[in-house]
Amino acid sequence: MTNIGPQPLFDHLDDVAPLVAGPRFGLVLDYDGTLSDFVSASDEAVLHPAAAEALPSLVRQLSLVAVVSGRGGRNVAKRMNIDGIIYVGNHGAEYISDGEYRVVDGAGEARDRIDAVLKHVIPVAEDEGLFWEDKGFSVTIHTRKARDLEKAERRLESALETAPEVNALDVFWGNLVLEIRGRTGLHKGHAVRALARDHSLESLIFIGDDTTDIDGMRVVRDIQNDGSLEAIGIVVNHDGTPQGLMDLADYSVSSVSEVGKFLLWLDESASQRR
Secondary structure (H helix, E strand, C coil): CCCCCCEEHHHCHHHHHHHHHCCCEEEEECCECCCECCCCCHHHCCCCHHHHHHHHHHHHHCCEEEEECCCCHHHHHHHHCCCCCEEEEHHHCEEEECCEEEECCCCCCCHHHHHHHHHHHHHHHHHCCCEEEECCCEEEEECCCCCCHHHHHHHHHHHHHHCCCHHHEEEEECCCEEEEEECCCCCHHHHHHHHHHHCCCCEEEEEECCCCHHHHHHHHHHHHHHCCCEEEEEEECCCCCCHHHHHHCCEEECCHHHHHHHHHHHHHHHHHHC
16 A cells, blocks of 8 residues: 555545455554543543444454553553453563463563663652653653653653663653663564464554554554555544654544544444454
């Protein structure tokens, strides 16, 4: 598929429908900003009602429904609480399938380096009144509640410049978050490819909205180019969505609500075609 920028999804549902009709179709989604609206405190994020309605039925009809999140796997699984979904946490470091939890080999190799960096950045986060999540394999510092956002980000950047081991880690900004994780090769793109392989998919749709979803969207593009299966990438285009993700996506929706609307359409379409 030649990309000329993401086209409005609801103007092109006829292009999406053939994938749904295929015998081995899978759906892979991000959580925050895709299935759940952004909120001031990450522990208050809830699954959008339309998604909550559609996903249990989609699990029964599709070859795969997976949620790949930067959250810990158990966190997102508990938050969604829908049987049959494969929950992939920490950007691909951990998997929960049918209640069984596993960690990908090598996921924890960078923990000592992460701890060394945290000694430099956590005092700044505390001083600026920021909230952070230590997820074992990665750490997320949330700046949404910063008293002075520009000052907080500037101080965090300064702390990172002097932190030991920082150049051996993946450290990047998302939508009002700073992500710190091991450079293990585990990311959402790795997860998308592994899910497609392990479930023998013939087609898939990936939906995301933020910086960490770029890896997943890039794999969708690679899959399209090598012809290994049919794939479509959908971006949730809202405030803070990175241009790099927009450049890779095939179609766009404008909100989490529109993701829910699409999932309801997908459920109805799958019901009619199967």
